[in-house]
Amino acid sequence: MAEEESQFEEFEQIDFLRDRHVRFFQRTLQVLPERYASLETTRLTIIFFALSGLDVLDALDVIDRNLMIEWIYSLQVLPTEDQSNLSRCGFRGSSHIGVPYSTQGPGVLHPYDSGHVAMTYTGLCSLLILGDDLSRVNKQACLAGLRALQLEDGSFYAVPEGSENDIRFIYCAASICYMLDDWSGMDIQKAIEYIRGSLSYDNGFGQGAGRESHGGWTYCAIASLCLMGRLEEALSQRELDRIRRWCIMRQQNGFHGRPNKPVDTCYSFWVGATLELLEVFQYTNFDKNRSFILSTQDRLVGGFAKWPDSHPDPLHAYLGLCGLSLIGEPNLRKVHAALNITQRAFQHLQQLQQTWRDSTGSCSRQH
Amino acid sequence: MSGVEETLNESVDVKEDKEFDVEADEHAGEDYFVDPTRYLFYRDRKEWADLEPVPQDDGPNPVVKIAYSEKFADVYDYFRALLKNDERSERAFALTADAIELNAANYTVWHYRRVLLQALSKDLREEMRYITAIIEEQPKNYQVWHHRRMVVEWLNDASEELEFIADILSQDAKNYHAWQHRQWVIQEYKLWDNELEFVESLLEDDVRNNSAWNQRHFVISHTTGFADAAIVEREIQYCLNQIRKAPHNESAWNYLKGMLQDRGLSSQPGLLERVLELKQTHCSPYLLAFLFDCYEDALENSNQKENAAEEEQKENLKRALEICELLAHEKDTIRKEYWLFLGRSLKNKFGSSGPSDEPPLEPSAPAPQPQEMS
Numbered sequence: 001m002a003e004e005e006s007q008f009e010e011f012e013q014i015d016f017l018r019d020r021h022v023r024f025f026q027r028t029l030q031v032l033p034e035r036y037a038s039l040e041t042t043r044l045t046i047i048f049f050a051l052s053g054l055d056v057l058d059a060l061d062v063i064d065r066n067l068m069i070e071w072i073y074s075l076q077v078l079p080t081e082d083q084s085n086l087s088r089c090g091f092r093g094s095s096h097i098g099v100p101y102s103t104q105g106p107g108v109l110h111p112y113d114s115g116h117v118a119m120t121y122t123g124l125c126s127l128l129i130l131g132d133d134l135s136r137v138n139k140q141a142c143l144a145g146l147r148a149l150q151l152e153d154g155s156f157y158a159v160p161e162g163s164e165n166d167i168r169f170i171y172c173a174a175s176i177c178y179m180l181d182d183w184s185g186m187d188i189q190k191a192i193e194y195i196r197g198s199l200s201y202d203n204g205f206g207q208g209a210g211r212e213s214h215g216g217w218t219y220c221a222i223a224s225l226c227l228m229g230r231l232e233e234a235l236s237q238r239e240l241d242r243i244r245r246w247c248i249m250r251q252q253n254g255f256h257g258r259p260n261k262p263v264d265t266c267y268s269f270w271v272g273a274t275l276e277l278l279e280v281f282q283y284t285n286f287d288k289n290r291s292f293i294l295s296t297q298d299r300l301v302g303g304f305a306k307w308p309d310s311h312p313d314p315l316h317a318y319l320g321l322c323g324l325s326l327i328g329e330p331n332l333r334k335v336h337a338a339l340n341i342t343q344r345a346f347q348h349l350q351q352l353q354q355t356w357r358d359s360t361g362s363c364s365r366q367h
Numbered sequence: 368m369s370g371v372e373e374t375l376n377e378s379v380d381v382k383e384d385k386e387f388d389v390e391a392d393e394h395a396g397e398d399y400f401v402d403p404t405r406y407l408f409y410r411d412r413k414e415w416a417d418l419e420p421v422p423q424d425d426g427p428n429p430v431v432k433i434a435y436s437e438k439f440a441d442v443y444d445y446f447r448a449l450l451k452n453d454e455r456s457e458r459a460f461a462l463t464a465d466a467i468e469l470n471a472a473n474y475t476v477w478h479y480r481r482v483l484l485q486a487l488s489k490d491l492r493e494e495m496r497y498i499t500a501i502i503e504e505q506p507k508n509y510q511v512w513h514h515r516r517m518v519v520e521w522l523n524d525a526s527e528e529l530e531f532i533a534d535i536l537s538q539d540a541k542n543y544h545a546w547q548h549r550q551w552v553i554q555e556y557k558l559w560d561n562e563l564e565f566v567e568s569l570l571e572d573d574v575r576n577n578s579a580w581n582q583r584h585f586v587i588s589h590t591t592g593f594a595d596a597a598i599v600e601r602e603i604q605y606c607l608n609q610i611r612k613a614p615h616n617e618s619a620w621n622y623l624k625g626m627l628q629d630r631g632l633s634s635q636p637g638l639l640e641r642v643l644e645l646k647q648t649h650c651s652p653y654l655l656a657f658l659f660d661c662y663e664d665a666l667e668n669s670n671q672k673e674n675a676a677e678e679e680q681k682e683n684l685k686r687a688l689e690i691c692e693l694l695a696h697e698k699d700t701i702r703k704e705y706w707l708f709l710g711r712s713l714k715n716k717f718g719s720s721g722p723s724d725e726p727p728l729e730p731s732a733p734a735p736q737p738q739e740m741s
Contacts, residue, residue, distance in 0.1 A: 028431060029430055029431055030431075030432070031432050031433075031434050032431060032432070032433050032434065033433075033434055034433060034434060034435050034436055034439060036433055037433060037435070037439065037469060037470045038470055038471070038472040039431075039433065039472075040433055040470060040472075040473060041472065041473050041474060041475070042472075043430075043431045043433075046431045047430055047431055050431070064428075067428040067430075068430060070426070070428065071425070071426060071428055071429065071430045072430075074425075074426050094423075094425075095423045095424055095425050096423060096443070096447075096473065096475065097447065097450060097475060098421040098422070098423060098424070098447030098448075098450065098451060099424075100424050101424040101425065101426035103426075110450075110451065111450065111451075111453040112450045112453070112475055112478070112479065158474075159474065159478075161478045162478070163474060163509075163513060164509055164512070164513045200581065200584075200625070201584050201588075201621075201622070201625030201626065202581075202621035202622070202624075202625045203621075203625070206581075207543070207547065208547075210550055210554075210585045210588075210589075211543075211546070211547055211550065211581070212543065212546060212577060212578050212581040213581070214543070242628070245656075246621075248702060248705050249617065249702075251701055251702065252701075253701070258541070258577050258578075259577040259617040259618050259621060260575040260576070260577050260616070260617060260618055261541065261577070280705065280708070282704070283702070283704040283705035283708050284702075284704070284705070285701045285702070285703070285704075288701060
């Protein structure tokens with residue numbers, strides 16, 4: 001494609017503006033205006049995007065880890081004295097229910113207080129990123145809360161009160177079990193059946209059986225199977241090759257999430273990471289992917305947007321960075337493709353899990 | 368995901384509700400009267416005086432704190448108070464509408480509203496009208512669609528659904544929530560009869576609508592199925608017609624391949640010839656990939672037949688490899704490394720020229736040319 005810009009402009013446009021992104025995430029962690037109200041119940045996921053983003057940028061030194069850790073623990077739904085709320089335990093997305101701030105137990109009984117599977121998942125990730133040892137996580141309560149969310153068909157609700165149920169929450173559940181090193185939180189076999197049932201005729205995965213295949217749900221499917229260690233058990237070589245084809249066809253310059261849809265920065269991670277897990281990411285075009293991601297970089301406020309000349313947001317800022325990390329952008333930490341945290345945070349997790357196993361003398365399910 | 372828009376450097380702008388600005392009241396000099404249409408904070412409403420509002424408590428060091436206006440905080444402080452007492456009342460129900468208007472993504476508000484709908488035996492038809500209006504405004508929100516599904520289930524009446532969803536799709540023909548809800552309604556209430564017709568009208572509007580192609584597969588697989596040869600032939604015909612109209616359409620090719628891949632692409636009589644014919648005038652990367660898959664399938668299946676013609680095998684391999692080269696170097700260059708990798712794998716598997724000096728065929732082996740970073 002013939003470029004009419006000067007060489008200098010072209011260089012500017014592909015320049016990765018690290019410091020702007022650091023400041024973008026710093027501001028995200030502070031105060032947001034009211035127009036972000038729809039993010040209230042998912043604030044913990046926003047923290048995760050910002051913290052993991054700073055981790056990928058190797059810039060966690062700009063925040064106060066201990067303050068963050070305390071705030072995250074205040075979101076844990078702990079068992080009450082009589083343990084009657086075990087099936088509702090986990091982490092909240094925020095303080096919106098109105099439970100008084102507390103970082104320790106016992107839990108307070110409240111008719112509407114319960115965890116949310118995506119918040120438990122991002123809460124645990126965030127604690128790991130901050131270097132916490134998870135010693136204040138009530139693991140058994142989290143796992144009890146998780147079990148209460150799985151349906152007969154293998155999928156999960158987000159909350160015990162009920163919600164939509166689909167493959168996203170299987171991914172959250174698998175991540176939680178993986179991090180806590182305890183698969184008693186879910187029925188793996190049923191989850192695999194739901195995942196297999198979500199495989200579309202065109203060899204991508206939809207949100208459930210019959211639904212249109214989509215890059216995000218394909219990531220949830222493949223990453224879940226990888227975390228469970230069941231990828232090659234659940235899918236035949238022929239199926240895996242077909243899935244590879246569906247995924248690799250998503251690249252247009254950047255990636256889109258569905259055939260005939262526009263490309264969007266976040267799919268550079270969702271589809272890119274899936275291709276990485278399927279060991280064929282190396283066959284994608286790194287150059288065009290990079291150019292697209294950087295075209296969505298906001299040069300003024302930092303962060304990335306879904307499209308060029310659009311407003312940046314924490315999700316696209318984080319996943320844009322992860323997309324760049326996958327192609328080996330210099331000075332970005334490597335990301336663990338299935339767990340979606342840096343390799344550094346992952347190593348911290350591995351060390352933690354080793355100490356858990358050592359202290360119990362075997363691969364045990366006890367805390 | 369709702370956008371975190373514009374610079375976060377803006378100072379927080381707390382706007383008071385204009386109607387509550389007494390100074391602007393042009394009747395300030397007259398005897399004071401209460402205008403019932405003026406917005407009153409809950410804390411100033413007599414009928415709420417018995418309830419102690421519950422503020423949000425983020426502790427000493429809040430993170431990602433959203434700076435709410437006084438009006439917003441007031442509504443939600445009272446929402447939290449209601450929740451704490453699990454109050455089941457008309458006033459609580461009315462408040463949920465205010466809370467939803469301020470943040471329709473708060474799933475707790477929706478859940479509480481459903482509790483009240485049942486506890487107070489509210490008119491569910493009216494609730495359908497309410498949720499219809501909300502979805503029209505915010506069609507990409509998970510909570511509103513889930514709420515609608517619950518109300519439809521309670522009413523056990525899906526009679527409005529197909530028309531409603533069609534209306535939402537007329538605004539965004541690929542809205543994933545809308546399609547999901549549509550599939551649920553059709554499957555749950557057995558509303559298959561006119562769906563193929565609906566799909567075809569959408570494909571008339573936009574033959575590249577991947578959601579509509581997916582729906583086509585959904586309908587047929589749950590009604591006639593794809594086992595019947597006449598159905599398969601009809602669908603092949605349909606695909607090829609759409610491809611003639613718009614050759615560069617991955618959705619049509621995915622549908623064609625998806626329908627046939629498990630019985631073997633090479634097993635469909637005459638298909639290869641028809642595609643080769645199309646190649647002359649309506650070529651695309653998808654057509655070429657389909658041809659590759661046909662040849663690969665022929666190679667796979669011939670392997671199992673004892674009397675497989677060796678010549679035919681060699682021909683199929685040659686053609687498949689030619690297609691890889693064509694795609695890699697000319698027709699689908701963005702996937703160059705992938706097509707070259709597929710070519711190598713195929714050659715290793717079916718080539719008769721003995722051990723190859725090509726790199727091993729495990730996918731994790733590095734590509735021959737390292738990626739160049741600009």
